[in-house]
Amino acid sequence: MATISNIKSDITSLSEYQLRELFNYIGEMLTLGSSDGSLNKEFRESRFSKGQCCPHCESTSVVKNGKLKGKQRYICRSCKKSFNDLTKSALSCTKLSLQTWIEYVKGMIIGLSIRKNAENVGVCVKTSFYMRHKVLDCIRAFMGVGDVDGIVEMDETFVAESFKGNHKKSGFKMPRPARKRGKQVKKRGISNEQVCIATAIDRNGNIILEPLCKGRVTYNALERLYEGRIDSNSIICTDSHKSYIQFAKDLELDHKKIARGHYKNDIYHINHANSLHSNLKIWLYRFRGVSTKFLPNYMSWYKWLQSFSSDKEVIKTKNMLIHSVIPFVDTKIKGYKERVLKLL
Incomplete structure (x- = not known):
């Protein structure tokens, strides 16, 4: 049996690179836990931080209902449904x-493709796809749309509408001719073949990043997204697009317009948004193209990575796992097959 003194003597013979690898391994063990039990305990404490409730109806009238495969189960006295600590989370209904x-989450943190991550953990590509979106559905619910205040930079960007993943055998019919081999949108300028992603970022780093509409942005769409999410005392900085002028007027917000050909107006600019x-x-x-119906998930994923960008990878892994079990989200596979883009 290894003793502390033996381990210390072995460590002295390691190279600097090996010491760093050992340090990272020990850090990972301490952060993620050396056993499943310690991490499962953190899941339970984080998920039910305000008291245990039913994930189906959110009633607090729940009692223990035996164990299944070593996992504690509960039953809700209100809706009569049973559940465990991970029901309606990214880790529910999984073998x-x-x-x-x-x-798998480690692979997501470093940006592995679905195929590479499948090879990494030993599952098929289809399973890897569902694993990614089970996690992202929960991350989206955890992050929410967000709120901004103070000096707020607002702008929009566009991505080509994509029907990636839809096949003829599923009964899907393309609403337009296919773009062969990843060619660009055929219509010139901004058209309804492009999805508008609205962006608002304040000087504290708070971000709103949401697919808003197809084609050019309108002030009605801006109001639908931002109303109640921008503090009434905020100062918004935008380009000179007329939709923002009407939007600021309707919500009675202080508006700093950046004139065409200029980059800033004193401390007011949209450089962070750009x-x-x-x-x-x-x-x-x-990702070589993202299906439009899953675009909201990718926006939440990117926003999550920005929010925790200063953390070490092992901390990010732990946080993403915990954040993917906190909200109550239905992650059954059937829902992914029938999904369509829902704009706010």
């Missing part, structure tokens, strides 16, 4: 081990 999910768009496009490129 995969917690360690497999940990490795930088966000640039980095978002670079990040999206690795």
Whole structure:
């Protein structure tokens, strides 16, 4: 049996690279826990931080109802449904081990493709796809749309509408001719073949990043998204698009317009929003096209990565796992097959 003194003597013979690898491994063990039990305990405490309730009806009238495969089950006295600590979460209805999910989330943090992550954890590509979107559905529910205040930079960017993943055998019919081999949108300028992604970012780093509409942005769409999510005392900075002028007027917001050909007006500019768009496009490129119906999930994923960008990878892995079990979300596979884009 290894003793502390033996381990210490072995460590002295390691190279600097090996020491770093050992340090990272120990850090990972301490953060994620050396056993499933410690992480499951954190899931339970985070999910029911305000008291235990039913994930189906959110009633607090619940009692224990035996165990199944070592996991405690409960029954709700209100709706009569039974559940466990992970029901209606990313980790519900799965036969995969917690360690497999940990490795999969690690792959998501570093940006592995669905296929690469499937190889990484030993599952098929189809399972890898569902794993990704089970996690992202929960991350989206956890993050919400968001709120901004103070000096708020607002702008929009556009991505081509994509029907990736829809097949003829499912009864799907393309509403337009297919773009062969990833060619660009055929219509010139901004058209209804492009999805508008609205962006608002304040100087504290709070972000709203949502697919808003198809084609050019309108002030009605802006009001639908931002009303109640921008503090009434905020100062909004935008370009000179007329929709923002009407939007600011309707919500009675202080409005600083950046004139065409100019980049800033004293401390007021939209440089952070433009930088966000640039980095978002670079990040999206690795996926070789994102199906429009799943675009909200990818926006929440990117926003989550921005919110925790300063954390170490092992901390990000733990946080993403915990955040994917906190909200009550139906993650059954049937829902992904029937999904359509729902604009706010």
